[in-house]
Amino acid sequence: MTTYHADLAWLPPGRLAADVTITVEDGRIAQVSEGAGGAGAEHLPGLVLPGLANAHSHAFHRALRGRTQHDAGGRGSFWTWREQMYGVAGRLDPDGYLALARATFAEMVLAGITCVGEFHYLHHAPDGHPYDDPNAMGHVLVQAAREAGLRLTLLDTCYLAGGIDRPPDGVQHRFSDGDAEAWAARTEALHTSYADAGDVVVGAAVHSVRAVPADQLGTVAAWAAHHEAPVHAHVSEQPRENDDCRQAYGVTPTRLLHDHGVLGPRTTAVHATHLTDDDIELLGRTGTAVCMCPTTERDLADGVGPAGRVREAGSPVTLGSDSHAVVDLLEEARAVELDERLASRRRGHWSAAALVDAATRAGHVSLGWPDAGLLDAGAPADLVAVRLDSVRTAGGADADALGRVVFAATAADVTDVVVSGQRVVAAGDHLLLGDVGALLSRAVAAVL
Amino acid sequence: MTTYHADLAWLPPGRLAADVTITVEDGRIAQVSEGAGGAGAEHLPGLVLPGLANAHSHAFHRALRGRTQHDAGGRGSFWTWREQMYGVAGRLDPDGYLALARATFAEMVLAGITCVGEFHYLHHAPDGHPYDDPNAMGHVLVQAAREAGLRLTLLDTCYLAGGIDRPPDGVQHRFSDGDAEAWAARTEALHTSYADAGDVVVGAAVHSVRAVPADQLGTVAAWAAHHEAPVHAHVSEQPRENDDCRQAYGVTPTRLLHDHGVLGPRTTAVHATHLTDDDIELLGRTGTAVCMCPTTERDLADGVGPAGRVREAGSPVTLGSDSHAVVDLLEEARAVELDERLASRRRGHWSAAALVDAATRAGHVSLGWPDAGLLDAGAPADLVAVRLDSVRTAGGADADALGRVVFAATAADVTDVVVSGQRVVAAGDHLLLGDVGALLSRAVAAVL
Numbered sequence: 001m002t003t004y005h006a007d008l009a010w011l012p013p014g015r016l017a018a019d020v021t022i023t024v025e026d027g028r029i030a031q032v033s034e035g036a037g038g039a040g041a042e043h044l045p046g047l048v049l050p051g052l053a054n055a056h057s058h059a060f061h062r063a064l065r066g067r068t069q070h071d072a073g074g075r076g077s078f079w080t081w082r083e084q085m086y087g088v089a090g091r092l093d094p095d096g097y098l099a100l101a102r103a104t105f106a107e108m109v110l111a112g113i114t115c116v117g118e119f120h121y122l123h124h125a126p127d128g129h130p131y132d133d134p135n136a137m138g139h140v141l142v143q144a145a146r147e148a149g150l151r152l153t154l155l156d157t158c159y160l161a162g163g164i165d166r167p168p169d170g171v172q173h174r175f176s177d178g179d180a181e182a183w184a185a186r187t188e189a190l191h192t193s194y195a196d197a198g199d200v201v202v203g204a205a206v207h208s209v210r211a212v213p214a215d216q217l218g219t220v221a222a223w224a225a226h227h228e229a230p231v232h233a234h235v236s237e238q239p240r241e242n243d244d245c246r247q248a249y250g251v252t253p254t255r256l257l258h259d260h261g262v263l264g265p266r267t268t269a270v271h272a273t274h275l276t277d278d279d280i281e282l283l284g285r286t287g288t289a290v291c292m293c294p295t296t297e298r299d300l301a302d303g304v305g306p307a308g309r310v311r312e313a314g315s316p317v318t319l320g321s322d323s324h325a326v327v328d329l330l331e332e333a334r335a336v337e338l339d340e341r342l343a344s345r346r347r348g349h350w351s352a353a354a355l356v357d358a359a360t361r362a363g364h365v366s367l368g369w370p371d372a373g374l375l376d377a378g379a380p381a382d383l384v385a386v387r388l389d390s391v392r393t394a395g396g397a398d399a400d401a402l403g404r405v406v407f408a409a410t411a412a413d414v415t416d417v418v419v420s421g422q423r424v425v426a427a428g429d430h431l432l433l434g435d436v437g438a439l440l441s442r443a444v445a446a447v448l
Numbered sequence: 449m450t451t452y453h454a455d456l457a458w459l460p461p462g463r464l465a466a467d468v469t470i471t472v473e474d475g476r477i478a479q480v481s482e483g484a485g486g487a488g489a490e491h492l493p494g495l496v497l498p499g500l501a502n503a504h505s506h507a508f509h510r511a512l513r514g515r516t517q518h519d520a521g522g523r524g525s526f527w528t529w530r531e532q533m534y535g536v537a538g539r540l541d542p543d544g545y546l547a548l549a550r551a552t553f554a555e556m557v558l559a560g561i562t563c564v565g566e567f568h569y570l571h572h573a574p575d576g577h578p579y580d581d582p583n584a585m586g587h588v589l590v591q592a593a594r595e596a597g598l599r600l601t602l603l604d605t606c607y608l609a610g611g612i613d614r615p616p617d618g619v620q621h622r623f624s625d626g627d628a629e630a631w632a633a634r635t636e637a638l639h640t641s642y643a644d645a646g647d648v649v650v651g652a653a654v655h656s657v658r659a660v661p662a663d664q665l666g667t668v669a670a671w672a673a674h675h676e677a678p679v680h681a682h683v684s685e686q687p688r689e690n691d692d693c694r695q696a697y698g699v700t701p702t703r704l705l706h707d708h709g710v711l712g713p714r715t716t717a718v719h720a721t722h723l724t725d726d727d728i729e730l731l732g733r734t735g736t737a738v739c740m741c742p743t744t745e746r747d748l749a750d751g752v753g754p755a756g757r758v759r760e761a762g763s764p765v766t767l768g769s770d771s772h773a774v775v776d777l778l779e780e781a782r783a784v785e786l787d788e789r790l791a792s793r794r795r796g797h798w799s800a801a802a803l804v805d806a807a808t809r810a811g812h813v814s815l816g817w818p819d820a821g822l823l824d825a826g827a828p829a830d831l832v833a834v835r836l837d838s839v840r841t842a843g844g845a846d847a848d849a850l851g852r853v854v855f856a857a858t859a860a861d862v863t864d865v866v867v868s869g870q871r872v873v874a875a876g877d878h879l880l881l882g883d884v885g886a887l888l889s890r891a892v893a894a895v896l
Contacts, residue, residue, distance in 0.1 A: 448844065
């Protein structure tokens with residue numbers, strides 16, 4: 001049994017508590033008590049939050065950081081960025097993928113992320129043929145997460161087409177299983193591999209309505225329903241997807257997914273930037289979550305999605321660092337509110353408490369960890385300490401600590417991270433992997 | 449003579465150079481050479497940039513960080529935020545102002561800011577009467593900057609009215625000198641005090657067309673012209689200012705300022721969020737700079753200003769952290785590009801190089817330091833080292849270093865800061881003031 005003590009902690013259903021003692025047994029929180037002092041306990045400094053859930057990640061995109069920005073002479077777009085991303089995708093093998101994902105996941109842990117949803121579509125060898133183990137690339141992601149010290153939801157992604165009515169092209173052959181039946185067979189094997197693992201959930205993803213023909217969607221939905229597994233899908237990140245979908249099918253991507261049984265409370269629509277009123281109503285009514293990835297949506301010039309409106313319609317909102325232009329879930333959290341302010345010219349759409357809920361509890365639920373992401377008895381013992389004495393977070397009353405953390409702290413203010421009761425980060429150092437900057441440097445160099 | 453050596457440095461007019469040696473004499477750069485090795489020199493790690501210029505600051509707003517955010521139940525606005533800000537303004541005396549400004553300026557130095565433009569309007573005692581020295585509050589700002597170790601442009605602000613045709617109200621009595629002649633007399637005394645100081649420029653500011661009646665504008669412009677001093681003004685941050693100005697004067701704020709001689713190459717329009725085509729043309733044609741404060745403009749729900757269009761029209765663009773919701777000029781820099789992406793749905797308005805120019809050279813020019821902000825012989829020896837081995841900045845080729853710094857580094861990645869040849873920050877520690885978080889904590893507590 002380990003006991004941790006926090007001067008300040010964020011307890012369910014959403015209140016700041018002082019002098020909090022958290023006892024851990026078998027990786028779960030056994031008890032949370034207040035006012036008992038910290039004698040004999042391991043101290044966690046600053047404000048202690050539940051572990052953060054990064055609900056949308058493409059680990060290998062980390063190799064692109066800073067590279068797609070430096071020449072702004074041209075007028076780039078999402079689509080030109082995608083060409084650069086495909087260049088990296090084409091050069092990865094299992095060893096390179098392992099090194100890059102491990103380092104990227106370790107960067108996440110240092111930022112307080114204790115659970116990641118990896119939206120994984122880089123399945124096959126560069127020529128499009130399966131590896132000897134068709135799940136070789138999936139297995140290295142599991143290994144990477146374990147070595148980095150965080151829990152993983154591996155969202156094995158169905159990606160069959162290069163666009164609506166277009167076969168896969170170039171590197172996209174690495175993504176495609178041919179049809180959804182073949183995808184389901186491969187994913188079933190992956191699921192079986194980790195059926196008894198306590199640290200991995202295998203879920204499903206529909207890459208997008210661009211990449212999965214309508215007549216294949218039901219197969220993915222059925223596989224996920226059979227396993228009660230999470231299903232994620234990129235939805236309406238760019239207007240062109242909406243245009244193409246309407247032209248081919250006569251409906252929006254959201255409506256198409258709904259018509260084929262993809263929406264529902266185990267499902268997350270990622271981005272959901274360009275929605276119709278009907279889309280918002282459908283997502284909310286079905287209880288489909290919406291994952292906002294604001295720093296990526298800024299970076300790719302996607303636009304500002306209707307986070308407040310989907311929440312009001314009934315959709316839980318979660319957060320993802322997606323392309324890892326930056327890895328900082330506090331920045332993602334405040335960006336949801338700040339970008340809505342830019343779009344609406346009003347403040348106060350999201351409280352700090354609501355943004356923390358998106359970054360913790362709601363994210364975990366969407367990744368198939370329904371009891372994680374809160375500091376309560378029975379939950380996995382995932383704890384994140386954010387210092388309140390840095391130049392960014394110092395100054396002000398304890399009562400405002402959550403506001404300072406959500407609206408001013410950065411990943412650099414995360415000092416200590418506990419996953420399943422084990423301290424993985426102490427005083428900003430990754431205890432399992434050491435110098436994560438050096439790991440990133442080597443891993444990125446190997447794929448450029 | 450001191451010599452610094454950088455593995456990588458950003459040299460004028462905008463190129464990355466390796467193995468750079470910078471010799472310093474009497475606080476200025478004597479020579480910049482490449483390829484000479486670093487024997488005997490003090491090492492600066494990572495990428496070395498010229499010192500950053502924070503072109504728009506209200507130091508005391510730092511006390512509000514995190515406090516105006518935590519209750520989002522209501523629908524706050526710029527105007528409700530202003531009420532909270534006035535609460536702090538009402539409680540400051542010279543000692544409290546000194547402590548708060550010193551700590552805030554020290555936070556800036558740790559973020560690589562070596563020159564700040566303080567837009568100073570908190571002139572008088574709480575009852576509106578002048579202090580025994582009517583510039584007591586200005587003098588403490590100079591002392592604060594000196595103790596924090598950065599150069600200061602004190603923009604002494606003319607603030608006469610509570611709105612168009614409205615007298616000052618409440619705490620606004622602390623701001624007002626009665627009329628622009630009285631403002632000029634007081635500011636003249638302040639200017640004389642620092643006429644021979646090498647580390648302070650005294651300039652002028654028009655708070656806004658809300659706070660300075662049209663018939664008073666010419667007096668401010670004439671004072672600044674006489675001294676060839678910078679003039680800054682808040683312009684069109686909120687649509688309501690435009691509406692009020694049109695109603696009272698029949699023209700936009702930009703046009704009004706121009707009609708009274710305020711615009712020109714020594715002038716900076718701060719925010720310039722809601723401009724007409726005519727405003728943009730006027731600002732550009734007169735060579736008036738525009739200071740964008742993107743994190744504040746997000747925070748206050750101002751909207752996205754036309755940074756790219758004003759630049760194309762001929763206005764230099766500079767950056768400010770303004771209300772200090774965050775103090776991170778790298779975040780301000782990328783936010784200019786990223787927020788334009790959100791508004792336009794296109795990438796590539798601003799290159800990393802153009803954003804660094806805004807954060808360095810252009811900012812210094814707008815603050816009355818025309819030879820600062822570049823690593824060239826004759827310039828003040830202000831150097832900032834940003835590490836390239838953190839989890840945020842590691843990974844990628846040297847050629848992309850600027851892109852990683854501008855689009856992914858944070859203030860926490862600034863390790864070393866040299867001002868006028870003297871190292872003020874080493875390995876992230878403030879050498880003059882020690883624990884700046886503790887200073888902030890005490891200074892904010894004293895005014896809450």
